[in-house]
Amino acid sequence: xxxxxxxxxxxxxxxxxxxxxxxxxxxxxxxxxxxxxxxxxxxxxxxxxxxxxxxxxxx
Numbered sequence: 001x002x003x004x005x006x007x008x009x010x011x012x013x014x015x016x017x018x019x020x021x022x023x024x025x026x027x028x029x030x031x032x033x034x035x036x037x038x039x040x041x042x043x044x045x046x047x048x049x050x051x052x053x054x055x056x057x058x059x
Contacts, residue, residue, distance in 0.1 A: 001032070001034070002032050002054055002058070003031065003032055004029060004030065004031050004032065005029065005030045005032075005050070005053075005054065006027075006028075006029040007024050007025065007026055007027065007028045007029070008026065009026060010024050010025065010026055013053065014053070014056055015049055015052070015053065018046075018049065018053075021045070021046045021049070023041070023045050023046035023049075023050070024046060024049075024050075030050070039051070
């Protein structure tokens, strides 16, 4: 289970546009807890991108 995602250097991401999203500024972190976690945000805020990055690093 992923417990925490921390953005250390958004320029080294496999997603080129990541550094242009405020959601992925260096130093941002996201914590996940046991059970259901809900990611909420406006269109284009990076919800799907966050999930794709987690998937890439888990596989």
